[in-house]
Amino acid sequence: MKESTHQHPSTPRSKDEIQTTVNRLKRIEGQVRGIQKMVEDDRYCVDILVQISAINAALKKVGHSITERHIKHCVSDAILSGEGDEAIDELMEVMTQFSK
Amino acid sequence: MKESTHQHPSTPRSKDEIQTTVNRLKRIEGQVRGIQKMVEDDRYCVDILVQISAINAALKKVGHSITERHIKHCVSDAILSGEGDEAIDELMEVMTQFSK
Amino acid sequence: MKESTHQHPSTPRSKDEIQTTVNRLKRIEGQVRGIQKMVEDDRYCVDILVQISAINAALKKVGHSITERHIKHCVSDAILSGEGDEAIDELMEVMTQFSK
Amino acid sequence: MKESTHQHPSTPRSKDEIQTTVNRLKRIEGQVRGIQKMVEDDRYCVDILVQISAINAALKKVGHSITERHIKHCVSDAILSGEGDEAIDELMEVMTQFSK
Numbered sequence: 079m080k081e082s083t084h085q086h087p088s089t090p091r092s093k094d095e096i097q098t099t100v101n102r103l104k105r106i107e108g109q110v111r112g113i114q115k116m117v118e119d120d121r122y123c124v125d126i127l128v129q130i131s132a133i134n135a136a137l138k139k140v141g142h143s144i145t146e147r148h149i150k151h152c153v154s155d156a157i158l159s160g161e162g163d164e165a166i167d168e169l170m171e172v173m174t175q176f177s178k
Numbered sequence: 179m180k181e182s183t184h185q186h187p188s189t190p191r192s193k194d195e196i197q198t199t200v201n202r203l204k205r206i207e208g209q210v211r212g213i214q215k216m217v218e219d220d221r222y223c224v225d226i227l228v229q230i231s232a233i234n235a236a237l238k239k240v241g242h243s244i245t246e247r248h249i250k251h252c253v254s255d256a257i258l259s260g261e262g263d264e265a266i267d268e269l270m271e272v273m274t275q276f277s278k
Numbered sequence: 279m280k281e282s283t284h285q286h287p288s289t290p291r292s293k294d295e296i297q298t299t300v301n302r303l304k305r306i307e308g309q310v311r312g313i314q315k316m317v318e319d320d321r322y323c324v325d326i327l328v329q330i331s332a333i334n335a336a337l338k339k340v341g342h343s344i345t346e347r348h349i350k351h352c353v354s355d356a357i358l359s360g361e362g363d364e365a366i367d368e369l370m371e372v373m374t375q376f377s378k
Numbered sequence: 379m380k381e382s383t384h385q386h387p388s389t390p391r392s393k394d395e396i397q398t399t400v401n402r403l404k405r406i407e408g409q410v411r412g413i414q415k416m417v418e419d420d421r422y423c424v425d426i427l428v429q430i431s432a433i434n435a436a437l438k439k440v441g442h443s444i445t446e447r448h449i450k451h452c453v454s455d456a457i458l459s460g461e462g463d464e465a466i467d468e469l470m471e472v473m474t475q476f477s478k
Contacts (some may be wrong), residue, residue, distance in 0.1 A: 084222045091220050099217045107210045114203045120191050122184045123248035124272050130241045131275045134234060138377060141230045146370050148223035153349075154357045154366075162354050170346050172224050175231045177338060177377065178478050238477060246470050253449075254457045254466075262454050270446050277438060277477065278378050284422045291420050303414045310407045317399045320391050322384045323448035327472045330441045334434060335478070341430045348423035372424050375431045 083168055087148070088155040095147075102140050109133045141176060145169075183268055187248070188255040195247075202240050209233045241276060245269075283368055287348070288355040295347075302340050309333045341376060345369075383468055387448070388455040395447075402440050409433045441476060445469075 116126050156165035256265035356365035456465035
């Protein structure tokens with residue numbers, strides 16, 4: 079992955095947006111700690127795998143909402159200012175990485 | 179998902195196995211906290227997405243190694259004692275959930 | 279999935295673009311027929327699975343290039359004419375379906 | 379991917395099993411041809427993407443049922459004859475390829 083094109087989103091996230099995303103990530107952090115406990119307690123493999131797949135799903139949702147906001151702001155602004163191609167190439171690259 | 183068939187793996191995990199997996203999960207927990215910080219600092223969407231996809235890949239690896247151990251121990255033992263079908267159905271169900 | 283918003287891309291595909299994509303799909307069609315033959319010959323499961331995963335990868339690449347063109351033309355044009363939100367919602371919906 | 383360990387499944391597929399799988403693959407082949415037609419007709423990108431994701435889902439289902447049969451026969455037989463480890467390594471390798 080090349081260096082990314084920006085330091086910040088073209089439109090800053092609102093306090094609410096930041097809080098909502100941080101809360102979702104805190105929940106995911108708690109789920110990861112929960113799995114550590116399951117491993118320490120030598121819990122049944124399938125129960126651990128179910129939890130891991132739940133975390134993956136939760137992370138995908140966070141990624142989805144960040145991608146949506148990215149397209150609605152950063153990519154749209156780049157298109158409106160005639161610099162869409164670079165922004166779209168960058169987007170496609172990160173989406174490819176995600177689909178692996 | 180129905181209730182799982184067991185409380186513990188058919189062969190208990192060794193201390194080393196537990197420690198290795200817990201260490202990997204602690205690293206993932208740190209990565210999730212790192213993303214929280216990035217969101218709080220209103221960092222560029224694509225940089226956050228790259229980190230999320232790295233966590234997804236790391237979680238998949240943990241899931242892969244737990245699945246492998248599960249098949250080598252729990253599923254194999256079930257097959258050897260003539261109860262393979264139930265164990266394989268359970269395995270297929272969790273693998274379907276993973277591939278979503 | 280709701281009905282889609284358009285009948286055609288905002289910029290028609292060139293003859294060359296159409297031919298390139300059709301050729302890739304013809305190759306995929308041939309691969310699917312190849313798997314039918316493998317099943318009829320009762321070939322080893324793992325060899326069939328490797329071929330199926332190759333087709334999945336090839337289909338993903340076609341999907342990727344259609345998505346890229348869609349964003350560079352249809353979505354960009356929608357954004358430039360002030361109708362970006364609907365186009366982006368539609369894009370996110372199809373991307374969610376893909377990531378399943 | 380190394381060369382696979384066998385030429386055929388440990389238990390031959392029945393005529394019915396072969397027919398069911400071939401029929402599903404013929405349907406997939408028809409879907410791929412359908413997409414070629416959509417591209418030739420320059421149809422809307424999102425409609426094509428929806429069809430591609432339907433094919434991916436159908437292929438995954440075929441892969442799932444071949445994997446299930448593979449574990450219930452080939453892998454189980456290998457485990458029962460004391461050669462489980464090689465069979466399980468081969469299985470994990472193809473599953474990793476699939477999850478990409």
